[in-house]
Amino acid sequence: MALIALSRRLRRTPFSEGVEAAGVKGYTVYNRMLLPTVFRTVQEDYRHLKEAVQLWDVACERQVELRGPDATRLMQMLTPRDLRNMQVGQCYYVPIVDETGGMLNDPVAVKLAEDRWWISIADSDLLLWVKGIAYGYRLDVLVDEPDVSPLGVQGPKADDVMADVFGDAVRDIRFFRFAMLEFQGRKLAVARSGYSKQGGFEIYVEGSDIGMPLWNALMEAGKKHDIHAGCPNLIERIEGGLLSYGNDMTDDNTPHECGLGKFCNTHSAIGCVGRDALLRVAKEGPVRQIRAVEIHGDAVPPCDRLWPIMVGDKQVGNISSAAYSPDFATNVSIGMVRMTHWDEGSEVDVITPAGVRAATVRETFWI
Amino acid sequence: MALIALSRRLRRTPFSEGVEAAGVKGYTVYNRMLLPTVFRTVQEDYRHLKEAVQLWDVACERQVELRGPDATRLMQMLTPRDLRNMQVGQCYYVPIVDETGGMLNDPVAVKLAEDRWWISIADSDLLLWVKGIAYGYRLDVLVDEPDVSPLGVQGPKADDVMADVFGDAVRDIRFFRFAMLEFQGRKLAVARSGYSKQGGFEIYVEGSDIGMPLWNALMEAGKKHDIHAGCPNLIERIEGGLLSYGNDMTDDNTPHECGLGKFCNTHSAIGCVGRDALLRVAKEGPVRQIRAVEIHGDAVPPCDRLWPIMVGDKQVGNISSAAYSPDFATNVSIGMVRMTHWDEGSEVDVITPAGVRAATVRETFWI
Structure with missing residues (x-):
């Protein structure tokens, strides 16, 4: 440190x-x-x-608060997850994407009332995106950080x-x-x-x-x-496969690449930004996706940058988070892996600062 | 630390x-x-x-790049500074405000071509605001971080x-x-x-x-x-009075409060976001403004939060940045001071973690 x-x-x-x-x-x-x-x-x-x-x-x-007659309309514009059945008192994990389907944040939406929401954000100034959209569409809604x-x-x-x-x-x-x-x-x-x-x-x-x-x-x-x-x-x-925005995904990634396709109701989330781009992705599927990766050998050093995942001379992905797990007596990690090697049991190499390590792609996280 | x-x-x-x-x-x-x-x-x-x-x-x-036929239109929407006479090859310090006139960033705009700009940003995800505005207004422009x-x-x-x-x-x-x-x-x-x-x-x-x-x-x-x-x-x-966004100003502040009124051509910067709010501010003037403040006594500790500026029991401002200056043999600081006490030579108290300190408001920074 x-x-x-x-x-x-x-x-x-x-x-x-x-x-x-x-x-x-x-x-x-x-x-x-x-x-x-x-x-x-x-x-x-x-x-x-x-x-x-x-x-x-x-x-x-931090919270982004939406208040006013257009609050629910705006909230639905922000996410491809269908919010129509969401009740006051519920929280939804919602991918937020830009017009190209790139992830801008992966917050939890909190429905306080029909006309009042909080968005409990991951690490990006989502407030600025929401304010920009509300302003551009002249929506009748107040947006601020309470x-x-x-x-x-x-x-x-x-x-x-x-x-x-x-x-x-x-x-x-x-x-x-x-x-x-x-x-x-x-x-x-x-x-x-x-x-x-x-x-x-x-x-x-x-x-x-x-x-x-x-x-x-x-x-x-x-x-x-x-x-x-x-x-x-x-x-x-x-171990639990909880993703970290900025570590395991950025605006380069679609929700589908992040394994969040199940939160994208691209056919029914009418009016959401990025719908056209995501319809295409939903149809064809991603070519790389988040996977649990077990890195063999001694405890790896802190992962402060992407570690290439290799098969021979060919890069097939990156590790973005890694740590030694006492309970599983191995290095647990999260990576983005190309479809050619994302199947359970794929044997790959990871280039860490402590040298090249053998690693195995897993189907599930350690839960 | x-x-x-x-x-x-x-x-x-x-x-x-x-x-x-x-x-x-x-x-x-x-x-x-x-x-x-x-x-x-x-x-x-x-x-x-x-x-x-x-x-x-x-x-x-980081840079926010604007490219395309609407790049210059968008750039002017973002700032109250009049850009009409700006040449390719120039850099302008530009306040960026939201619809209420609150500062979102204080970057340098770099004009690379008539249809290509970089915005060299201070510490906030201005990219998200710019993308939101471009999307909301359906502008013909590409916005990204190169x-x-x-x-x-x-x-x-x-x-x-x-x-x-x-x-x-x-x-x-x-x-x-x-x-x-x-x-x-x-x-x-x-x-x-x-x-x-x-x-x-x-x-x-x-x-x-x-x-x-x-x-x-x-x-x-x-x-x-x-x-x-x-x-x-x-x-x-x-010493030089270089402001730091997030330290000395936030989205609570107008450019005029930050002493940046000279960069706001509110009458001629047609189409800029926040113009209505800033016209009002420009007419009436701010009620508090950034000032250089000399804090007397020994070297102050690091300023990691606002320090109240007091006159008797009444708070008249806050210090946001402070350090001991070897060259001026005093504590130099930046504060936001109410108009009742912003005149040169005003004697105030500052509540620091090292105790209450006598301080003097200055007209100019240490340059």
Whole structure:
């Protein structure tokens, strides 16, 4: 890891004080905001996430709010996923594409009301795209970034901790649904969702002023469950096949290449930007696609750039995320692989900074 | 400084190898790309920048390219600065605002041809705004991020180093103009510009493959002028009043608040987004504005969040960037100050993490 120079531009969050007090050891920058990456070690954090419960400062999942008569029309313009049956209280994972079908973001859309949405974004200024479209189409909608900062409670004991603070109603929240629950007199959207496969919640904390009071209340309630400050864990998210925008995909990629074709209802999502391009892709299929790739041998170094996937002298893809998994006793990784070699069991080579490594393409992630 | 976890998402540049070989000690993240912040110490880098010449990896100034019949129309839609008299070969500093007059970026526009522009951006995904507007207005223009990475040569000896590599033609390039000059058979735009007040150039390196060859050629030519790898210097840029988007201004601010009213030709920049809002602002004037503020006493700590500017119990502004200046033997800073206290010589207090400090509002920066 290198050193990072702090400035106002790399925004602090409503939970930064708590994160610092918990002894954060490293950050990344996400949506020009600080996102912790490690508290004890990545391996200790990983083990603890799978066994107990963690509090995650994911305020960097900024919200784009759409309000007004054209909010739902605009939301449907933004994504090829058909939103017509989506209910208030639901969250949808939605690919967002440009006119060529290139991925601009892979956020979660939160339907607050018929005329009010939040888009909980990955790492790109989606706000600017949404504002540009709304302006260009003269839509009757307000688009801005509200003072809303997600706080994650992740891990097998998340329900117990959350029930202590928000009441047993949290136990009834279904996956990718949210309920409006009270904390200190404020109603907050509490969703069963999060960037891990260990289960848990994301609280959309509206109002920075209650950030630390809520952080402290959850820390207190979690004591008996061994709660600890945590963060999205590199190893766990690769094992689970959770993609990272900017790492595993960029605007060069279509949703189909990212394995997100199932979220593209290109025939019924009428009016969405990029539909023509995606109809073509849906018909012909992609020629490369995201795959789980097992890299054999010792633990690989951090993956800070694309690692070529080779078969002989021919490049057939790239690895974009990789880490050594203690549970699977191998290097787990995510790569984009050409169709000639994307079948289960394909044997390939990966050029890592630690030398060329044998690797095997898998059908599924480590779940 | 904290530690940063590297990943593909925080993009390396065509010059990263050179930066690492030169012993970079810290980074920030800018447009999701690594930007060095210190090589020896910020103070040593500062002294050297003012006395010699430095090579800067400013690849993070990504380009938004506009190509096609509507390129110039679109460029004028993006900024309130009147572009009608701008010639091919010129660079203009252009505020970019949204429909409410809020700053989205403060880039440099580079006019390559009547139908081809680069926008050399500050830290926000301006590409998404430009694509959204182009799509919404169905303009006949291609908008994308080309493989172009600026490389800065800054400092009093920049002309000599550049002349060695590009020939004496560089000496004739006027401020904020560029010439197309050859390196290894490739024509590159070489502009007299840069994010310091010490003079110098920015080379728009088109094609990542020639990044390191050019870096090495400039390092070799600069040996006799004591060239060293460098980067935008916090102290020097505050002294010179060079604003930083995301630090000293955000989309909350109008250009007039940022002291950029002189770049807004709101009556003649017909068709620009935000014109109605800015006409109002131009007429009434802003109620707060960017000011140089001298903070008395010992060196202040790093400014990683807004510091309130107080007069008694009343807040009259915020400091957004601050550093101790060896040359002026005081803390130089940039703040946004309400009109009640923005006059030269206003005595105020600044709440810093090191305690409350007396401070004085200045009319001009330290130049």
